[in-house]
Amino acid sequence: xxxxxxxxxxxxxxxxxxxxxxxxxxxxxxxxxxxxxxxxxxxxxxxxxxxxxxxxxxxxxxxxxxxxxxxxxxxxxxxxxxxxxxxxxxxxxxxxxxxxxxxxxxxxxxxxxx
Amino acid sequence: xxxxxxxxxxxxxxxxxxxxxxxxxxxxxxxxxxxxxxxxxxxxxxxxxxxxxxxxxxxxxxxxxxxxxxxxxxxxxxxxxxxxxxxxxxxxxxxxxxxxxxxxxxxxxxxxxxxxxx
Numbered sequence: 054x055x056x057x058x059x060x061x062x063x064x065x066x067x068x069x070x071x072x073x074x075x076x077x078x079x080x081x082x083x084x085x086x087x088x089x090x091x092x093x094x095x096x097x098x099x100x101x102x103x104x105x106x107x108x109x110x111x112x113x114x115x116x117x118x119x120x121x122x123x124x125x126x127x128x129x130x131x132x133x134x135x136x137x138x139x140x141x142x143x144x145x146x147x148x149x150x151x152x153x154x155x156x157x158x159x160x161x162x163x164x165x166x167x
Numbered sequence: 168x169x170x171x172x173x174x175x176x177x178x179x180x181x182x183x184x185x186x187x188x189x190x191x192x193x194x195x196x197x198x199x200x201x202x203x204x205x206x207x208x209x210x211x212x213x214x215x216x217x218x219x220x221x222x223x224x225x226x227x228x229x230x231x232x233x234x235x236x237x238x239x240x241x242x243x244x245x246x247x248x249x250x251x252x253x254x255x256x257x258x259x260x261x262x263x264x265x266x267x268x269x270x271x272x273x274x275x276x277x278x279x280x281x282x283x284x285x
Contacts, residue, residue, distance in 0.1 A: 096257060154200075155274060160209045
């Protein structure tokens, strides 16, 4: 099955700096890669996603890049703010005949210091 | 009901007891999922259902069972709870199940159930 690895596990940045989280996946057939943000004590919520026919996608201060050849994708947060502090999960859909079973990375705890 | 709901919000349970976690969605999503999230760790898939009447095993199915009698409800049952099942349980749903990359893949998560087994 699909295996997703995520690095780093923790990331501390100064407010205004950029944060980058990287993920690798194992199944070359995977073609959907979402990123979820989970604030303390709350549910995960989708913040951005990318499909395999696109190399980069941007939404205001967040962007995701995908390198299908290398099987890795990254989340970039620019001009970080204290409200960006949360745990971020990457995910990928593995090879399945049917179903949207996501495999999640282990998560990155981001702390933005004011 | 708006979106996806779970009950109870939290529960303390004695080991060996039977427990059913409830999940209901009103978005008419055909796919539903159960995840567990242990402290400081990521989400692991327990069971899933692509459509009403069908279920499948995820990464960590042992000790859990599910049913999908209709589109809206997807209960998770612990037949005989053990302390290692102490976790936060999230239910999720999504719209598309036929082919990956077609339709809307986003999974919407419920608020979670915090379960403690003593």
